[in-house]
Amino acid sequence: MMPDGTIGAMNIVATDRLTLRPFTAADLPLLTALHTDPQVMRYLGNGHPMTADQIAADLADSMAATDRPPGCGRWAAEVNGRFVGRFGLWARDDRPDERSIGYRLCSDAQGHGYATEGARWLIRRAFADPAVHRVYAETMAVNVGSRAVMQRAGLRWVRTFHLEWDEPIPGAEQGEVEYAIDRVDWTG
Numbered sequence: 001m002m003p004d005g006t007i008g009a010m011n012i013v014a015t016d017r018l019t020l021r022p023f024t025a026a027d028l029p030l031l032t033a034l035h036t037d038p039q040v041m042r043y044l045g046n047g048h049p050m051t052a053d054q055i056a057a058d059l060a061d062s063m064a065a066t067d068r069p070p071g072c073g074r075w076a077a078e079v080n081g082r083f084v085g086r087f088g089l090w091a092r093d094d095r096p097d098e099r100s101i102g103y104r105l106c107s108d109a110q111g112h113g114y115a116t117e118g119a120r121w122l123i124r125r126a127f128a129d130p131a132v133h134r135v136y137a138e139t140m141a142v143n144v145g146s147r148a149v150m151q152r153a154g155l156r157w158v159r160t161f162h163l164e165w166d167e168p169i170p171g172a173e174q175g176e177v178e179y180a181i182d183r184v185d186w187t188g
Contacts, residue, residue: 011066013075015121018114020075020087023062027076030083031059039107043143047169062086071129072099077118084109087118089126098134099126103149110145119153127186136180142171147179154186155179 013020023031034040035050035058050058062074065088074088085105092098101122103115119137126135139146141160151157162175 011073013121015117017079018084018118018121019078019081020118020121021078022066023059023074023076023086025059025063027062027083028056028059030076031055031062031086034083034085034104034106037107040104043140043146043169043171044104046167062088065090071125077105077114079109079114084114085118087122089122095134097131098136099129099132101126101135101137103146115146115149116152119149119155123153123155123181123186124188127183127188133183134180135186136178138176138178140169140171141174141177147177150179155181156185 011022032052032055035055038049041047041049066073069091072089072091074086076083077085077087083106085103088102090100090102092100099122101119103118103122105115123135126132135155136158137146137150137155139150141147147157156179158178158180160175160177163172165172
């Protein structure tokens with residue numbers, strides 16, 4: 001096992017309780033269950049479950065995102081072989097020295113610390129690249145569960161901002177929040 005938890009060349013990662021692996025085409029039913037759960041989707045996109053076409057596109061994006069750029073990607077998360085959600089690490093062209101993290105857990109996997117565990121791994125993975133100086137995450141201000149995960153993972157509130165939505169979902173009027181940590185503040 002490598003220092004970041006990677007096992008072998010398949011980019012399978014082990015944390016204390018999670019196994020994180022690249023997505024495959026066989027994951028479509030798992031992502032369908034995740035993305036059609038109203039509890040999971042209430043603070044995402046338009047607040048509604050995704051369509052079959054959106055889910056298929058999301059899976060294709062997840063499979064294509066592996067290690068692009070190096071270190072980034074989306075991983076299926078499992079606990080004892082059971083799918084519990086997904087984690088992602090992204091780079092933006094306009095912020096090459098920053099990485100964004102994200103997570104989405106099945107409703108029955110929420111509240112067990114898996115999101116915090118996975119988010120901490122994402123932060124470690126991001127800072128393994130010496131060019132990365134900042135890691136951040138964003139969510140709706142009303143998403144107190146996700147905000148708590150960000151804080152437990154070591155991110156700190158940076159700002160509240162407002163986006164314009166064609167069809168705002170409940171809570172949109174309170175805005176979005178950004179949490180972040182800089183490399184100089186990260187204790188690893």
